[in-house]
Amino acid sequence: MAPPEILSLKGVRAGYGEVAVLHGIDLSLARGETLAVVGANGAGKSTLLRAIMGQIALTGGEIAFEGRTLARFPTYHRTRLGIGYAPEGRQLFPGMSVDENLEMGAARARPAERRKRIERMFGIFPKLAALRRTHCGYLSGGEQQMVAIARALMGEPRLLLLDEPSTGLAPRVVAELYASLASLLGTGLAVLVVEQNARAALRFAGRGVVFEDGRITAQGEAKALIADRRVVSAYVGGLATPEWAGAPTEG
Ligand SMILES: Nc1ncnc2c1ncn2[C@@H]1O[C@H](COP(=O)(O)OP(=O)(O)OP(=O)(O)O)[C@@H](O)[C@H]1O
Ligand SMILES: [Mg+2]
DSSP, rough: OOOOEEEEEEEEEETTTTTTEEEEEEEEEEEEEEEEEETTTTHHHHHHHHHHSSSSOOEEEEEEEEEEEEETTOOHHHHTTTTEEOTTTOOOTTBBHHHHHHHHHHTSOHHHHHHHHHHOOOOOHHGGGGGTTTTTGGSSSHHHHHHHHHHHHOOOOSSSEEOTTTOOOOOOHHHHHHHHHTTTTTTSOEEEESOOOOOHHHHHHHHHEEEETTEEEEEEEEEHHEEEEHHHHHHOOOOGOGGGGGGGGOO
């Protein structure tokens, strides 16, 4: 029996003012599943996450979380329902400590519960424990990304949305970050990660979707997409190229 669906998008259209970006996206995610959405600059990956979080309005289609349409729920309410979001650019409070940034992710929990969750985050990202009183503005890029993800996890979501967690990080740090994420799996948490770094994301995820100009142009098992040279040469840019640098490219 297939596990119950946690997220479902049907014919989702959205954009900015007159500019349409998402042109009818159909997507679904099962409980505990990991999905990578990969694609080039400007393909609409961040827009997809903003639409799921309700930061921009849909111009068509529907998004449901655990079978319930999200249309009427503002962003903060979607967080409460069980969606954690680590946005593009991390969006931390640089003048606040790691602890304080994490607390913001569970503002509604009782103080004792909040402290318990913070300790749990240090179990997932051990590096952060020694930095807990440090202002986030002083952290390295990798450490900041860990805080951003940990803050998203502080609300104990059942679905985690990650926007380009590997941006600006050295390959070794990217590997470390994804290893921490892998340690979260198996508890029922579903993860939707959006990346230009297709290699890292497709290695992590079970399933992948390729985005191009606000449309899904390929999808399948992550392993199969990684092995598909057309996908790799067409959509894997920037950080992800070295492994395939020798692969033939067309045009
Ligand atoms: N606030 C905005 N106002 C107007 N247009 C926007 C806005 N944000 C994004 N866009 C446009 O929407 C399109 C999709 O952008 P989006 O940020 O979703 O792409 P992306 O796939 O996340 O790209 P990247 O990999 O560079 O983060 C782009 O053409 C972009 O210029
Ligand atoms: Mg983006």
